[in-house]
Amino acid sequence: MPDYFASRVLDLVEAIPPGRVMSYGDIADYLGRGGPRQVGRVMALWGGGVAWWRVIHADGSLLAGHERDALRSYSGEGTPMRLTADGRPGRVDMRRARWDGVS
DNA sequence: GTGTTGACAATCA
DNA sequence: CTGATTGCCAACA
Numbered sequence: 001m002p003d004y005f006a007s008r009v010l011d012l013v014e015a016i017p018p019g020r021v022m023s024y025g026d027i028a029d030y031l032g033r034g035g036p037r038q039v040g041r042v043m044a045l046w047g048g049g050v051a052w053w054r055v056i057h058a059d060g061s062l063l064a065g066h067e068r069d070a071l072r073s074y075s076g077e078g079t080p081m082r083l084t085a086d087g088r089p090g091r092v093d094m095r096r097a098r099w100d101g102v103s
Numbered sequence: 104g105t106g107t108t109g110a111c112a113a114t115c116a
Numbered sequence: 117c118t119g120a121t122t123g124c125c126a127a128c129a
Contacts (some may be wrong), residue, residue: 024111028125034123036111044110060110065110085117 005034006042009090012101013047017055018077021092023058030101060091 002010008031016022023037024043036058043055053070056062060082062070071089074081080097084090 028111033125037109037124038111038126040110041126042110045114052110055112057114063110087106 002042002046005031005038006046009039010046010050012049013043013052013055015101016051019079019083019097021054021056021079021094021097022099022101023056023094026060026098026100027055051088056092058094060094060097062091 003014009027012022012027012030022030024039027039028035039055043052047055051073052063053066053073056070067090073079074089074092080093081089082093
């Protein structure tokens with residue numbers, strides 16, 4: 001069972017609007033405790049039940065090993081993407097997609 | 104108590 | 117833009 005901290009993390013992830021994302025550090029900072037690694041740990045253990053693809057690295061890179069699934073979800077939500085040097089979508093445009101918890 | 108590890112992050116070369 | 121370095125906090129052996 002998720003502890004209190006994990007519950008707060010999962011609730012917040014559920015609150016992220018479609019088409020928006022938050023970084024691990026953002027979530028930790030928003031909750032005011034723990035750190036990016038703790039958030040990552042929570043997601044690794046119990047993130048399967050929420051919109052895990054809306055939680056990514058601070059630089060906009062996707063979850064290693066799940067890029068395909070994430071991209072499929074993003075295309076359906078209209079998440080703003082940035083193109084890699086290869087010219088294909090590889091990371092999220094954090095400047096526009098980042099969600100602060102209010103708007 | 105001590106050392107390692109990890110779905111991380113800011114900084115610098 | 118890529119890679120290395122350092123800082124971070126909690127879990128685990």
